[in-house]
Amino acid sequence: MTPDTVVAIVRQALEVAMLAAGPLLLASLVMGLLVSIFQAATQINEMTLSFIPKLIVMFVVLVITGPWTLQLLVDYVTRLIGSIPTLVG
Numbered sequence: 001m002t003p004d005t006v007v008a009i010v011r012q013a014l015e016v017a018m019l020a021a022g023p024l025l026l027a028s029l030v031m032g033l034l035v036s037i038f039q040a041a042t043q044i045n046e047m048t049l050s051f052i053p054k055l056i057v058m059f060v061v062l063v064i065t066g067p068w069t070l071q072l073l074v075d076y077v078t079r080l081i082g083s084i085p086t087l088v089g
Contacts (some may be wrong), residue, residue, distance in 0.1 A: 001087050009080070016076045020069045027061040028054050 035050045 005087060012076065012080075016072060019072055023061050023065045023069075024058055027057050031057040 031054045032050065035053055039045060039049065
């Protein structure tokens with residue numbers, strides 16, 4: 001196994017991780033921004049006001065993108081396990 005191969009595997013792993021986490025993080029970011037704008041406009045500083053909407057939005061996004069994310073992870077692991085004979089030998 002050469003250093004180039006290791007770098008390629010790590011790069012692919014990071015790409016898959018970013019693709020898998022991206023929709024959840026983006027939805028949480030947008031919801032947090034909307035809630036903070038609402039809190040600034042109304043001067044309501046309740047901690048649960050920012051936590052509960054983010055939790056609900058993340059659950060909805062996970063339900064919507066869950067099958068795609070799972071398929072992405074399964075494809076990556078299948079490719080990685082399938083390439084073990086070429087990497088070792």
